Amino acid sequence: MTNIHLTIDGKSITVPAGTTILKAAAQLGISIPTICYHEYCTANGLCRMCVVEVEGMRLLQPACLVPVAEGMKVQTRNARVERSRRTIVEMLNSAVDLSEAPEIQEQLADYNADPARFPEAQRRERPVIDDNPMYVRDYSKCILCWRCVQVCADDAQYTYAINFDGRGFETQIGTFYDKAMPETTCVFCGQCVGVCPTGALKPKREWLLQEGKTPDEIMNMTRAQRRRRGRG
Amino acid sequence: MVRSDTLDLTPLRPILERYAPQGRPGLLPALQEAQALYGYLPEPVAAAIGQALRVPLADVHGVIDFYALLYREPVGRTIIRVCTDPACWMRGADEVLEAACRRTGCGVNETSADGAYTVERAPCLGLCNCAPAVNLTFNDTRPAKTVSFAHVEVSQLDRVLSGKGRPPEDYVGGDLCIVTPLAGRGRRMTLTEYQAVGGMQALRRTLGEKMAPAEVIKLVNDAGLVGRGGAAFPTWIKWDGAANAKGSPKYFVVNADESEPGTFKDRILLEGDPCRILEGAMVGAYAIGAHRIYFYIRGEYPTALERVKAAVDECYAAGLLGPDVLGTGYALDVEVRSGAGAYICGEETALFESIEGKRGFPRIKPPFPATYGLFGKPTAINNVETLAKIPYIITHGPEAFHRFGTEKSTGPKLFCVSGDVLRPGLYEVPFGVTIRHLIENLAGGVVGGGLRAILFGGAAGAFATAEHLDVKLSFEDLRAVGLPLGSGVVMVFNDTRDMRQVLLRLGRFFAHESCGKCYPCQLGTQRQYEILERLARGQALPGDKERLLDVGWTMTDASLCGLGQTAAGAVLSAMKLWPELFES
Numbered sequence: 001m002t003n004i005h006l007t008i009d010g011k012s013i014t015v016p017a018g019t020t021i022l023k024a025a026a027q028l029g030i031s032i033p034t035i036c037y038h039e040y041c042t043a044n045g046l047c048r049m050c051v052v053e054v055e056g057m058r059l060l061q062p063a064c065l066v067p068v069a070e071g072m073k074v075q076t077r078n079a080r081v082e083r084s085r086r087t088i089v090e091m092l093n094s095a096v097d098l099s100e101a102p103e104i105q106e107q108l109a110d111y112n113a114d115p116a117r118f119p120e121a122q123r124r125e126r127p128v129i130d131d132n133p134m135y136v137r138d139y140s141k142c143i144l145c146w147r148c149v150q151v152c153a154d155d156a157q158y159t160y161a162i163n164f165d166g167r168g169f170e171t172q173i174g175t176f177y178d179k180a181m182p183e184t185t186c187v188f189c190g191q192c193v194g195v196c197p198t199g200a201l202k203p204k205r206e207w208l209l210q211e212g213k214t215p216d217e218i219m220n221m222t223r224a225q226r227r228r229r230g231r232g
Numbered sequence: 233m234v235r236s237d238t239l240d241l242t243p244l245r246p247i248l249e250r251y252a253p254q255g256r257p258g259l260l261p262a263l264q265e266a267q268a269l270y271g272y273l274p275e276p277v278a279a280a281i282g283q284a285l286r287v288p289l290a291d292v293h294g295v296i297d298f299y300a301l302l303y304r305e306p307v308g309r310t311i312i313r314v315c316t317d318p319a320c321w322m323r324g325a326d327e328v329l330e331a332a333c334r335r336t337g338c339g340v341n342e343t344s345a346d347g348a349y350t351v352e353r354a355p356c357l358g359l360c361n362c363a364p365a366v367n368l369t370f371n372d373t374r375p376a377k378t379v380s381f382a383h384v385e386v387s388q389l390d391r392v393l394s395g396k397g398r399p400p401e402d403y404v405g406g407d408l409c410i411v412t413p414l415a416g417r418g419r420r421m422t423l424t425e426y427q428a429v430g431g432m433q434a435l436r437r438t439l440g441e442k443m444a445p446a447e448v449i450k451l452v453n454d455a456g457l458v459g460r461g462g463a464a465f466p467t468w469i470k471w472d473g474a475a476n477a478k479g480s481p482k483y484f485v486v487n488a489d490e491s492e493p494g495t496f497k498d499r500i501l502l503e504g505d506p507c508r509i510l511e512g513a514m515v516g517a518y519a520i521g522a523h524r525i526y527f528y529i530r531g532e533y534p535t536a537l538e539r540v541k542a543a544v545d546e547c548y549a550a551g552l553l554g555p556d557v558l559g560t561g562y563a564l565d566v567e568v569r570s571g572a573g574a575y576i577c578g579e580e581t582a583l584f585e586s587i588e589g590k591r592g593f594p595r596i597k598p599p600f601p602a603t604y605g606l607f608g609k610p611t612a613i614n615n616v617e618t619l620a621k622i623p624y625i626i627t628h629g630p631e632a633f634h635r636f637g638t639e640k641s642t643g644p645k646l647f648c649v650s651g652d653v654l655r656p657g658l659y660e661v662p663f664g665v666t667i668r669h670l671i672e673n674l675a676g677g678v679v680g681g682g683l684r685a686i687l688f689g690g691a692a693g694a695f696a697t698a699e700h701l702d703v704k705l706s707f708e709d710l711r712a713v714g715l716p717l718g719s720g721v722v723m724v725f726n727d728t729r730d731m732r733q734v735l736l737r738l739g740r741f742f743a744h745e746s747c748g749k750c751y752p753c754q755l756g757t758q759r760q761y762e763i764l765e766r767l768a769r770g771q772a773l774p775g776d777k778e779r780l781l782d783v784g785w786t787m788t789d790a791s792l793c794g795l796g797q798t799a800a801g802a803v804l805s806a807m808k809l810w811p812e813l814f815e816s
């Protein structure tokens with residue numbers, strides 16, 4: 001395999017061709033922030049939090065996708081990059097509830113984001129969907145990283161129970177004609193809950209505990225549910 | 233209205249049978265035809281289509297929800313779409329929208345209680361030269377019928393709603409008549425008429441005489457032709473790339489999704505002279521070794537769609553398309569596709585996704601279409617106007633093409649002039665004439681006041697002022713003063729116009745049309761729109777200027793595709809020209 005020589009933040013490094021800027025930087029101990037990127041999901045370049053400046057390129061480049069090139073000169077954090085990153089997390093924070101997304105909270109702090117940057121901003125507020133015994137969906141916390149849709153489809157489970165609603169700012173994750181999860185092809189494998197980074201998808205038990213229910217109450221609720229289903 | 237519990241799926245069967253063999257690529261046309269039968273897409277209909285075409289139901293849902301012209305819920309028997317983007321706004325579109333709401337008793341984007349009407353605010357309908365424009369779908373006829381009307385007056389609204397509005401009349405003028413001789417005559421010129429003025433000679437000389445494809449590409453290269461869809465990329469490089477790419481089959485795609493606010497050139501060419509575009513595409517397909525052309529036409533262009541289909545039929549009947557074109561043994565087919573209400577599908581990779589039966593999400597580039605295009609195969613895709621030049625280049629030669637224009641911007645160019653001028657219309661000129669010549673001599677000058685601003689390149693463009701009037705219209709001259717040529721939009725505003733209202737409408741357009749894939753644009757177009765809205769109301773908050781700058785530069789610098797990368801262009805250019813507009 002050919003090796004590629006490049007410099008990142010002034011430090012030289014040699015990596016195999018095909019390595020992304022993100023991975024090459026990591027080898028130098030330089031950590032580039034990411035939101036949508038996940039080791040086991042197809043990278044789609046959605047959040048653009050990982051953008052870096054590459055000499056000679058007109059626009060900032062997403063480090064999670066762009067492969068290194070011979071002689072490339074990368075700057076991972078300068079004023080231009082910081083402006084984009086700070087604005088991205090500020091806009092995200094103005095649209096969705098990030099209270100259970102610790103990694104994004106750290107990024108907000110790291111980039112000096114103003115939590116009240118966008119006054120009067122429309123938020124994506126949705127009621128919690130509690131339609132199955134396994135997990136709840138709280139899309140007010142959804143950052144549209146696509147991971148759940150991808151693991152439900154070709155990245156893992158090939159179940160195709162969920163897809164998108166709407167478009168643009170109004171995009172949300174949804175089911176066929178808004179059906180309840182048990183009426184879809186969902187097999188309750190739990191992979192989507194596992195990859196969700198913000199608490200938008202959450203095991204039912206965890207949610208009930210957060211809602212202030214005691215373990216005993218939860219036990220009784222599930223028993224009652226099972227009885228109802230037995231009768232039905 | 234069709235209720236789903238009494239739904240009869242029998243009429244759907246022929247549609248399912250026709251599209252099932254196509255699988256997922258048949259999804260959009262199947263949904264469109266089904267909707268034309270049922271008025272909307274009831275759940276059992278969508279489910280039956282998904283099952284027949286073997287598309288996961290959640291994905292069917294995702295596709296329906298992406299496109300503005302597909303409906304999951306019942307809509308009115310008449311859908312009224314009023315364009316309120318800048319050109320129509322200047323001619324009273326807000327009053328038309330208000331009157332439509334009053335007349336039907338529903339708010340914007342609502343359906344009246346009796347199910348008679350749905351009123352929508354439409355993005356630019358490509359009728360800016362005969363503003364204000366309205367697009368209607370008559371859902372109580374089977375199949376449903378969509379039409380557009382121009383010069384809509386509030387007093388004539390009832391006539392319009394009963395389908396008797398004024399059809400668009402396009403003024404076509406300019407210094408040249410190279411690609412427009414048959415355009416703007418109020419009807420489609422037939423294949424016979426096109427051939428009578430030398431049409432299809434280019435096809436005969438290339439494919440017909442088995443000219444080496446490399447030779448065809450060389451002619452296009454020698455002519456210096458660059459794309460007219462906005463990016464000004466050399467056409468020959470795209471063709472050469474697709475011709476030499478490994479992989480088969482190869483595809484040729486016509487991008488007729490024209491939706492850039494202020495642009496109507498492709499519509500006028502398609503409606504008047506579709507054979508010329510077809511010929512350009514057929515020559516292109518031959519040059520790259522493709523045997524199939526996809527012709528993707530904007531969903532809000534029903535007349536263009538109908539006329540292109542008629543022209544395709546004539547070409548088949550004349551042996552110019554089919555299994556054995558001109559007796560050469562070369563097979564060439566055209567499939568006409570209709571968009572379904574999504575500006576983003578004009579972006580080439582989003583357009584491919586749309587043909588493949590998916591949401592119109594743009595892809596990450598590279599790979600580029602030449603190697604990985606439609607269905608992952610080598611593909612060349614061109615704008616309608618680009619293809620309109622091909623027949624001339626082949627029949628008259630590259631030198632003839634060079635006689636027009638400047639050294640670096642060769643050939644004729646179409647400009648879409650709209651707004652506050654005496655004669656809005658389509659003008660064909662050689663590259664290199666001045667903005668002043670176009671506006672004052674050809675379009676009759678500014679009306680209603682002095683010149684305030686000219687929007688160049690569309691919503692994705694930038695503003696010019698009176699200072700720029702003597703700048704030459706060429707890629708190099710415009711670039712030197714920071715103006716994009718884009719798709720050839722020249723929208724004129726007199727000094728009585730409230731530029732904050734103009735910006736508000738551009739902002740709303742992008743917020744409505746963002747696909748939602750990448751964060752900078754998904755969030756930024758919404759935040760930008762909200763700030764512009766405050767500004768237009770005269771209620772800007774302290775810090776809004778800095779917010780606009782941060783949001784604008786973040787979209788420009790970090791978005792995934794050209795939509796987000798240009799969504800702040802006009803706003804940022806206005807901030808430079810008129811900083812006072814952005815003070816609270």
Ligand SMILES: Cc1cc2nc3c(=O)[nH]c(=O)nc-3n(C[C@H](O)[C@H](O)[C@H](O)COP(=O)(O)O)c2cc1C
Binds near residue numbers: 458487793
């Ligand atoms: C958001 C967006 C919308 C676009 N819309 C159109 C369009 O409606 N028609 C078009 O020809 N090109 C459009 N383009 C440009 C195409 O991606 C592509 O560059 C063009 O079809 C290439 O054709 P050309 O080289 O002949 O100009 C659009 C690009 C973007 C980013």
Ligand code: SF4
Binds near residue numbers: 753794795
């Ligand atoms: S810039 Fe991003 S969100 Fe906007 S249209 Fe392109 S991919 Fe979609």
Ligand code: FES
Binds near residue numbers: 037045
């Ligand atoms: S991590 Fe690279 S775009 Fe999200």
